[in-house]
Amino acid sequence: MKGPLAKTAILLVGMYVFLKFILPLFTAPLPASLIFLYLALTFASAMIFYTMSGGGLDEFMGPVGRFLTGSGQAGIAGTARILVFILFPLLVGWQAYTRLAPSDMPPAENRTIHPAPPGEFVGLANPYPRTQENIMMGKGLYAAFCSPCHGANFDGKGPAAVGFNPPPANFSDPGTIAQLQESYLFWRIKKGGVGLPVEAMPWKSAMPRWEVELPDEWIWKIIMGEYDGAGQSPRTWEEEE
Amino acid sequence: MQNHGIIQRLKSLVPTVKPSSLLGWSVFWGLVLLPALVWAQDAATQAMSVEYRDIPGLGSRNVVWVVAQQHLLLAGFVLGVPIFAWVCEIVGWKTKEARYDKLAKEFTKLLTSAYATTALFGGILLFLLIGLYPKLMAYLSDIFFPSFIVYCLLFLLETVTLYLYWYGWDAMQGNKKTFHLFLGFLLNVFALGIMIVPNAWATFQASPVVVAEGTAIDRAWAATWNPTWWPVNIHRLIANVVLGGFICGAYAGIRYLLAASQEEREHYDWMGYVGNFIGVFGMLPLPFAGYWLMREIYQYNQQMGITLMGGFLAWLFILQAMLIGVLFLGANYYFWMGITYRIPGSERGYRRPILAMLIVLMVCLGVWMTPHSLVASLEEARKMGGTHHPLLGVFGVMSAKMTVSNLMILVTFMSFIMYWRAGKQETAGWAKIAKSVMGALLVLAGIAVIVLGVWGYFVPAIIRINYFSVAQVLIVLFIMLTFTPLTAILMKSAKTTTEMVWGQMPIRAGYALVSNAVMVILLMSLMGYARSSSRVHWHIYGVMRDTSDYAYSPALGYAAAFMSLNTFVFCLLVAFIFWVATMGDKGKKTPDRKQPEPADIPAGVTPAMAGGSPREQD
Numbered sequence: 001m002k003g004p005l006a007k008t009a010i011l012l013v014g015m016y017v018f019l020k021f022i023l024p025l026f027t028a029p030l031p032a033s034l035i036f037l038y039l040a041l042t043f044a045s046a047m048i049f050y051t052m053s054g055g056g057l058d059e060f061m062g063p064v065g066r067f068l069t070g071s072g073q074a075g076i077a078g079t080a081r082i083l084v085f086i087l088f089p090l091l092v093g094w095q096a097y098t099r100l101a102p103s104d105m106p107p108a109e110n111r112t113i114h115p116a117p118p119g120e121f122v123g124l125a126n127p128y129p130r131t132q133e134n135i136m137m138g139k140g141l142y143a144a145f146c147s148p149c150h151g152a153n154f155d156g157k158g159p160a161a162v163g164f165n166p167p168p169a170n171f172s173d174p175g176t177i178a179q180l181q182e183s184y185l186f187w188r189i190k191k192g193g194v195g196l197p198v199e200a201m202p203w204k205s206a207m208p209r210w211e212v213e214l215p216d217e218w219i220w221k222i223i224m225g226e227y228d229g230a231g232q233s234p235r236t237w238e239e240e241e
Numbered sequence: 242m243q244n245h246g247i248i249q250r251l252k253s254l255v256p257t258v259k260p261s262s263l264l265g266w267s268v269f270w271g272l273v274l275l276p277a278l279v280w281a282q283d284a285a286t287q288a289m290s291v292e293y294r295d296i297p298g299l300g301s302r303n304v305v306w307v308v309a310q311q312h313l314l315l316a317g318f319v320l321g322v323p324i325f326a327w328v329c330e331i332v333g334w335k336t337k338e339a340r341y342d343k344l345a346k347e348f349t350k351l352l353t354s355a356y357a358t359t360a361l362f363g364g365i366l367l368f369l370l371i372g373l374y375p376k377l378m379a380y381l382s383d384i385f386f387p388s389f390i391v392y393c394l395l396f397l398l399e400t401v402t403l404y405l406y407w408y409g410w411d412a413m414q415g416n417k418k419t420f421h422l423f424l425g426f427l428l429n430v431f432a433l434g435i436m437i438v439p440n441a442w443a444t445f446q447a448s449p450v451v452v453a454e455g456t457a458i459d460r461a462w463a464a465t466w467n468p469t470w471w472p473v474n475i476h477r478l479i480a481n482v483v484l485g486g487f488i489c490g491a492y493a494g495i496r497y498l499l500a501a502s503q504e505e506r507e508h509y510d511w512m513g514y515v516g517n518f519i520g521v522f523g524m525l526p527l528p529f530a531g532y533w534l535m536r537e538i539y540q541y542n543q544q545m546g547i548t549l550m551g552g553f554l555a556w557l558f559i560l561q562a563m564l565i566g567v568l569f570l571g572a573n574y575y576f577w578m579g580i581t582y583r584i585p586g587s588e589r590g591y592r593r594p595i596l597a598m599l600i601v602l603m604v605c606l607g608v609w610m611t612p613h614s615l616v617a618s619l620e621e622a623r624k625m626g627g628t629h630h631p632l633l634g635v636f637g638v639m640s641a642k643m644t645v646s647n648l649m650i651l652v653t654f655m656s657f658i659m660y661w662r663a664g665k666q667e668t669a670g671w672a673k674i675a676k677s678v679m680g681a682l683l684v685l686a687g688i689a690v691i692v693l694g695v696w697g698y699f700v701p702a703i704i705r706i707n708y709f710s711v712a713q714v715l716i717v718l719f720i721m722l723t724f725t726p727l728t729a730i731l732m733k734s735a736k737t738t739t740e741m742v743w744g745q746m747p748i749r750a751g752y753a754l755v756s757n758a759v760m761v762i763l764l765m766s767l768m769g770y771a772r773s774s775s776r777v778h779w780h781i782y783g784v785m786r787d788t789s790d791y792a793y794s795p796a797l798g799y800a801a802a803f804m805s806l807n808t809f810v811f812c813l814l815v816a817f818i819f820w821v822a823t824m825g826d827k828g829k830k831t832p833d834r835k836q837p838e839p840a841d842i843p844a845g846v847t848p849a850m851a852g853g854s855p856r857e858q859d
Contacts, residue, residue, distance in 0.1 A: 023632075026632075027630070027631055027632040028624055028625040028626060028630060028631050028632070029621070029624045029625065030630065030633070031615050031616065031617035031618070031621040031622075031625070031630075032618075032621065033615060033616040033617065034611065034615055034630070034633065037607070037610060037611075038607055041603050041606060041607050041610075042603070044570070044603070045599055045600070045603045048570065048574050048599060049595070049596060049599055051749065052574070052577050052578055052581050052588075052595070053581045053582075053588050054747060057747075057749075105618060105619060105620070106618070106619050107618070108616050108617055108618045108621075112551075112552050112553045112555070113551070113613070113614045113628065114547055114551030114552060114555075115547070115548075115552050115553070116544045116545070116547040116548040116551075116552045116777075117543070117544060117547070118544075119544060119783070122542065122543050122544045123543065165619075165622070165623060165627075166622065166626075166627040166628060167626050167627050173629070173634070174635070174638070174640075174698040174699070175613060175629065175634055175635065175637060175638045178701075178702060179551070179638060179702065181543055183543070184543070184547070199552060199553040233700075233701035233702070233703075234701075234702075235701075235702040235703070236701070236702070236703050
């Protein structure tokens with residue numbers, strides 16, 4: 001297999017095999033949307049590289065042109081060309097059918113994970129000082145109320161976590177609470193999943209509405225304990241002294 | 242009968258006046274119509290209480306959306322082109338190269354018709370806003386009236402300066418050139434004023450500062466100096482340069498595709514290069530300005546920041562990454578094709594570095610476009626344990642995005658440096674050392690940017706935002722600010738090994754230039770929607786609520802359709818402006834001028850427009 005077009009095809013197949021089959025050996029499988037994105041970028045790279053010069057363009061597009069026009073496509077090549085012309089529309093039709101056919105699978109979603117908090121929760125500061133005593137109290141409350149789902153190690157792997165989809169948040173991940181201000185956590189803990197705004201539909205949070213059980217003081221201290229236990233810092237606009 | 246009785250009684254009130262006299266009839270009808278004054282007063286009161294009007298079928302918001310976006314894009318063009326033209330004029334004046342002066346003049350010519358079209362859309366927008374949003378406009382007028390006066394004055398000054406600058410071009414050559422350059426400077430100063438005054442109105446809506454006490458000027462000034470005013474001013478100023486540069490490139494690209502002679506091809510090839518160059522150089526600092534703006538928004542209001550970057554508008558930033566990525570790729574592709582086609586024989590030597598740069602750009606773009614929350618089916622989400630991928634989820638946060646955007650800027654800058662050096666041999670004795678130092682610095686800079694990016698995951702957000710991100714930006718700026726003069730000095734004494742050949746670029750180079758311009762327009766439409774939608778259901782954030790039927794954020798697909806429509810309409814408008822502005826040139830062509838024959842094209846050179854014959858196109 002020679003020529004830019006063949007090399008591109010090999011590159012795409014290799015990339016697909018890597019993303020679809022090899023990478024999941026080490027981590028979770030990638031969703032189809034991400035695989036498609038990376039394949040599109042790979043194809044764009046090959047297109048850019050091979051079409052930078054006139055010779056490269058001819059080598060890249062030449063086989064495509066010859067195939068479409070049938071120039072020099074005799075014998076097996078000619079038969080293969082006709083087969084492709086028959087099979088390709090069938091493939092497109094099958095794709096269209098599978099996309100449109102009724103299915104019991106819900107569609108892929110792009111739910112808003114971090115909806116904006118209501119105005120009354122914006123800019124609230126933790127009213128309790130960050131003392132060792134308060135942190136320890138927060139950790140104790142966390143162990144009692146939060147750890148069954150969010151885990152004793154703050155990693156979202158509590159004993160009850162397996163029953164939830166999506167799973168409880170992993171606080172040790174720098175992409176979760178480290179990106180948020182304490183007031184945001186206060187809102188989410190206090191109002192829970194049912195307190196999420198319309199933009200967060202479909203509401204997929206089993207978080208209880210803790211305001212009915214916990215006083216504000218406990219919630220603020222749990223937040224303190226969460227950050228300390230997960231080894232993260234809340235997002236602030238002032239540097240700590 | 243009762244009415245008749247009233248009229249008779251009214252007539253009896255004016256017994257001394259003969260009914261036939263004019264005065265008598267006037268008094269009579271005046272008294273008859275007296276209640277109408279009350280009705281009129283009622284109507285006026287009613288009109289004052291109207292908060293919204295609608296345009297049936299189209300929707301007031303949709304109409305204002307399109308008109309405002311067109312006005313803004315045209316304004317960006319009208320404010321960007323003078324910067325572009327003035328810079329070109331200065332370069333032409335300093336280097337004594339007439340082609341720069343010609344280029345500057347060619348684009349200033351477009352300004353007169355573009356300026357009128359921009360003002361026309363501004364007028365339409367104003368009438369629509371007054372008519373459709375009277376309550377909001379009354380409030381804004383109350384706060385900003387002093388700045389309305391300033392805006393009008395600036396508009397007058399800009400108009401006068403523009404006329405003098407354009408119509409005085411030929412008359413102010415030679416000794417008067419410096420005065421003409423001064424006029425160009427003034428033109429840009431007034432243009433900057435024209436941009437920043439309305440920016441105050443728009444940014445006030447997003448981050449209002451309302452002062453109840455003080456004079457009208459005090460209140461206007463406080464409202465003007467709101468937290469996002471200067472970040473938006475800087476961001477728009479740079480973006481206007483980018484828009485001006487890439488539209489110049491697109492114009493050159495189309496003219497190149499239509500060129501009928503080698504001379505024209507050479508000219509428009511060169512013009513495309515200049516447009517792309519200015520567009521790219523404007524684009525390099527643009528992400529920094531955007532980052533500063535977002536930082537200010539976050540600091541001003543966490544709710545608005547989250548709505549933009551983490552909430553329902555977050556997907557716009559994935560689209561933004563894609564558009565910026567295509568823009569970076571388009572600009573680099575054009576540079577690389579320039580090396581291949583304009584510097585014959587250089588293709589082989591630069592193939593590997595280009596491949597390396599392409600891979601870095603693509604990997605960076607892949608990271609930039611990876612969302613934090615992935616689009617996944619239920620089954621896929623179950624396998625991943627949520628919508629965050631345990632490995633690739635780390636690409637979704639700002640630390641990764643900042644790192645890759647800085648690397649892409651660095652690569653694009655190096656692409657330009659490579660193009661600059663291509664076909665030249667340094668002769669300075671210290672050239673080897675300088676190149677080694679530059680190479681080492683580049684590698685160190687790349688490593689430092691990546692290290693800071695990775696480290697950013699392990700420090701509090703404020704440390705990352707205030708120090709690490711700033712350090713990344715400073716590192717890239719340091720490279721740009723040291724490499725540019727160093728390369729300039731090296732190139733001054735360098736000998737040319739291969740002469741640059743203009744007019745040999747393939748037709749896809751022209752399309753790349755057009756694509757870059759379209760991407761910039763799409764980007765401006767996209768971010769215009771993001772800026773406006775971040776206010777959600779507020780006309781003035783936290784101060785005046787939107788209580789109209791349109792007090793909801795349109796779905797992203799609906800918004801994307803409007804962005805495309807706006808881009809398409811703007812492209813049509815610009816094409817019309819170009820067509821009108823160049824109509825005179827076609828008329829000026831003397832009948833006895835030798836029309837280019839197909840034989841004028843050097844042997845082996847394919848006409849730029851495939852299938853087009855120069856004779857037909859002429």
